[in-house]
Amino acid sequence: MHELSMADAIVKTAVDVAEKNEAQQITEVTIEIGELTLLNPEQLKFMIDVLSENTLLEGAEIKIELIPIELVCESCNYEGQRGQDELDHYVPIVKCPKCGEGAIKIIKGRECNVKTIKIEKEDEDA
Ligand SMILES: [Zn+2]
Known part of the structure; x- marks a missing residue:
């Protein structure tokens, strides 16, 4: 599924950046999604939540900005x-x-x- 692979990539990117910066916790992530990707923001958010379990991203606020x-x-x-x-x-x-x-x-x-x-x-x- 489209959203799942995107969510996976986003979680990996966020966790990677956080680890490089020696973060204890990620508090907020803002994601840009182009309209043409046809991604469903709610579904994407949900999958990020699921995939971020037991990572530095767990519990972070996920913000999604749609790009027309x-x-x-x-x-x-x-x-x-x-x-x-x-x-x-x-x-x-x-x-x-x-x-x-x-x-x-x-x-x-x-x-x-x-x-x-x-x-x-x-x-x-x-
Ligand atoms: Zn024209």
């Missing part, structure tokens, strides 16, 4: 978000909202990154 699709049109040079299309918002293969051509490049919307991680250290110098 942005595109550039090679026909008319339109640049920006895709047009609203209530009919097929599950088919994000988009056309240019300005000229209707399909010669577009997606510049945003494929992200699935750990954006920020907040950690707690025990022996922090004041």
Whole structure:
């Protein structure tokens, strides 16, 4: 399942960063998800919770930021978000909202990154 492998990668990234920084605990993780990934944020969050059991990530607050699709049109040079299309918002293969051509490049919307991680250290110098 899509969400499971992403959740696994996110947990590993977060734990890895925390270990390198000698953290005792991760308190908060912010994740960016592009609209084009079609990931279900609730499901992703749930799986991160499950996978973070017995790791430094356990109990951390998981924040998810959705990144809307942005595109550039090679026909008319339109640049920006895709047009609203209530009919097929599950088919994000988009056309240019300005000229209707399909010669577009997606510049945003494929992200699935750990954006920020907040950690707690025990022996922090004041
Ligand atoms: Zn166009």
